[in-house]
Each structure stands twice: as structure tokens, then as C-alpha cells.
Amino acid sequence: MTKILNVHNLEKSYSSGSKQLTVLHDITFDVEEKETFAIVGPSGSGKTTLLGLCAGLDRPDTGSIELCGTELSSLSEDERAVLRNQKVGFVFQDFQLLPTLTALENVAVPLELQGAKDASEAAKVLLEKVGLGGRFDHYPSQLSGGEQQRVAVARAFSNRPSILFADEPTGNLDAETGERIIELLFNLNREAGTTLVIVTHDLDLAKMTQRILRLKGGKIMETNEQQ
Ligand SMILES: Nc1ncnc2c1ncn2[C@@H]1O[C@H](COP(=O)(O)OP(=O)(O)OP(=O)(O)O)[C@@H](O)[C@H]1O
Ligand SMILES: [Mg+2]
Numbered sequence: 258m259t260k261i262l263n264v265h266n267l268e269k270s271y272s273s274g275s276k277q278l279t280v281l282h283d284i285t286f287d288v289e290e291k292e293t294f295a296i297v298g299p300s301g302s303g304k305t306t307l308l309g310l311c312a313g314l315d316r317p318d319t320g321s322i323e324l325c326g327t328e329l330s331s332l333s334e335d336e337r338a339v340l341r342n343q344k345v346g347f348v349f350q351d352f353q354l355l356p357t358l359t360a361l362e363n364v365a366v367p368l369e370l371q372g373a374k375d376a377s378e379a380a381k382v383l384l385e386k387v388g389l390g391g392r393f394d395h396y397p398s399q400l401s402g403g404e405q406q407r408v409a410v411a412r413a414f415s416n417r418p419s420i421l422f423a424d425e426p427t428g429n430l431d432a433e434t435g436e437r438i439i440e441l442l443f444n445l446n447r448e449a450g451t452t453l454v455i456v457t458h459d460l461d462l463a464k465m466t467q468r469i470l471r472l473k474g475g476k477i478m479e480t481n482e483q484q
Contacts, residue, residue, distance in 0.1 A: 258289045258290070259289065259290045260287045260288065260289055260290070260323070261288055261289065261290045261292075261324070261325060261419065261420050261452050262287060262288040262311055262322070262323070262324055262420065262452070262454070263287045263321075263322070263323040264284055264285060264286050264287065264310075264311060264320070264321075264322050264323075265285050265320055265321045265322075266283055266284070266285055266319065266320040266321070267281055267283070267284040267285070267307075267310065267317045267319070267320035267321075267322065268281060268282060268283065268284075268317060268318045268319045268320055269281040269303075269306055269307075269310060269315075269317050269318055270318055279475060280303045280306050280475045281303045281306055281307060281310075281317075281475045282474075282475045282476045283476070284307065284320070284475075284476075284477060285477075286470055286477065286480060288420075288452060288454060289452075290419075290450070290452060291446065291450045291451075291452055292452055292453075292467055292468065293443070293446055293452075293453045293455075293465070293466040293467050293468075294452070294453065294454045294455070294466055294467065294468050294469075294470070295454075295455050295456075295457055295462070295463035295466040295468070295469045295470070296308070296454065296455070296456045296457075296469075296470045296472060297456075297457060297458070297460070297463050297469055297470070297471055297472070298471055298472030298473055298478075299473060302472040302473050302474060302475065303472055303474075303475040304424070304456045304472055305350055305424055305456065307472065308347075308422050308424050308454065308456055310322060311324065311422065311454065312324070312341065312345050312347050312422045313329050313332070313337040313340060313341055313345070314341075314347070316329075316330070324340065324344075324345070324420070325340065325344045325345075325419055325420065327340060342367065342370055342371065342416060343371070343416065344418055344419045344420065345418050345419070345420055345421075345422065346413035346414060346415075346416065346418035346420070346421035346422065346423075346451075347413055347421075347422045347423075347424075348406075348409050348410050348413045348421070348422070348423040348424060348426045349409060349424055350424040350425050350428065350456075352397070352405045352406055352408070352409040353409070354397040354405055354408055354409060354412075355397075356396065356397050356398060357396075358396070359393065359394050359395060359396055360384060360389060360392050360393055360394070360395050360396075360397075360400065360404075360408045361377065361380050361381065361384065361393040361394065362380075363397070363408055363412055364380035364383055364384055364408065364411045364412045364415050365377050365379070365380035365415070366412075367412060367415045367416045368380060368415050368416065371416060379415065380411070380415060381393065383411040383412075383414055383415055384408070384411050386411065386441060387407040387408070387410055387411045387437070387438065387441065388407065388434065388437060389404060389407055389408065389411070392404060392408075402429040403429045403430045403431070403434055405429075406426070406427075406428070406429045406430060406438075407430075407434070407438065410423070410426055410438055410441065410442075414441075414445060417449060417451075418451060419450075419451065419452065420451065420452040420453075420454065421442070421445065421451050421452065421453055421454070422454045422455075422456075423442065423453070423454070423455045423456065424456045425456055425457060425458065426438055426439075426442065426455065426457070427439060427457070427459055427462060428457075428458070435459075435462075439462055439465070442455070443465065453466065464483065466483065467482070467483055468480060468481060468482055468483060469481045469483065
């Protein structure tokens, strides 16, 4: 089996004022190509921090991360951005939509960056899939929290990523809309072979994945294979 993500002895601290706070201790795990993988744990246990490191959005203090066959520490910031653009999708816990762009533009921009000619058409199809066919021209401030989350999911799909990191992708959604998003994520896995790494508080969602990693206080408690 090929590993798409290989994390070894990761440590990460944040300094606030004169205090140093270690938020991830000795994290080692890997994810196989096409696998579906969940990360669960209490608030503050380091899930978002870990996801950001794995996706190359931030750098660890020590340890190594190999993503899509490339050791991230060997890349410059620009090279990491190129890798992310080509291979990685990311749904942020706080969405991080660009406020001056419409829903359609937010989804189309990653496609345009890749040189796609039909970026706008493809973005429309994605927004329709997440049930936002009627919101193309809305700005993020004109959308509800759940609608912004769905734009963020559509944007994360837009570059047809090899691996998709999703931080609480259903956190702001009602049960029905949440199920629709979950179905989209797992369809992407089945149809395009996209690896899914999902941070969630929703144990039903976690149970749908092949393996669950449990974090507590920045440490791995266990990694469970699902039946
Ligand atoms: N930029 C930062 N500077 C200082 N401390 C930070 C920073 N980002 C996160 N932390 C701290 O790191 C710890 C882990 O944060 P993280 O966001 O990874 O947790 P989480 O598991 O995603 O929590 P939640 O479930 O609430 O989203 C927290 O104690 C947080 O206060
Ligand atoms: Mg978080």
C-alpha cells in the first residue's frame, strides 16, 4: 500500500508572551492512498494544528511530514503552495472564504490558478452539488454559516485533490445538510479515489471512516481500525 501521508515524531509549540505551550507531542502516523481517516479528540487537543501541519500550511518544530511523496521540509513556502494547489484540498474550521469574492469566485479561483478554461462553469456545478445553485453571486457576508461552510467544501473539491483535509466539515450544518456533505465527501473518495482526512466531533461521521486517530492533550491516545 502506498502512503500518501507519513508523519513522524512531530512536535509543535506555540509561544504566547513569555510562555511556550507544546500542543503536539511525538505524533507519528500514516495514511494510505484512498483511505478514509478521522481525527477526533476534545477541544484544544491539537486537531486543527495537526491538520494544518499535514497539509503544509504551517511548519512543525521538529519531525517530518511526507505528503504525496514529498518531504515538506525540503520545500520553500512557494513550493508548498504549488503542491497544495495541485494535490491538496482543505476545508477550514472557520471557512476562510475571501470576503471580497462571491461564492462562485471563491470556488473558481483555485481552478483559474490551475489554468482551467471552464473554471466558472465547473464552479457552478460544484456549488449546485452542495445545494447552493441559487447563491452564485452572494458574498460570504451575505451567506449563513452553513452556506459558507458549503462554499468552503465546494472550493476544497475544485482542484480534484489527491487528498482532502476537512476540519469539522459538518460542524455548522443541520443533520440533513450535514448528511449531504458527508455523502459528497465519500462519493469523492469512491469515484475519484480522493484520500479523506476528517477532523470531527461527530462520532457517527468518524465511524464511517476506515481508521480513527484519537488525540488528547496533543498526544495520540490510539489509532483504531474500523470493522
Ligand atoms: N496561533 C496560536 N498561538 C498560540 N496558541 C495556539 C495557537 N493556535 C492554537 N493554539 C493552542 O493550541 C492548542 C490546540 O489548538 P487546536 O486549534 O489545534 O485545537 P483543536 O483540537 O482543533 O480544538 P477545537 O476542537 O476546539 O477546534 C489550544 O490549546 C490552543 O489554545
Ligand atoms: Mg479545531
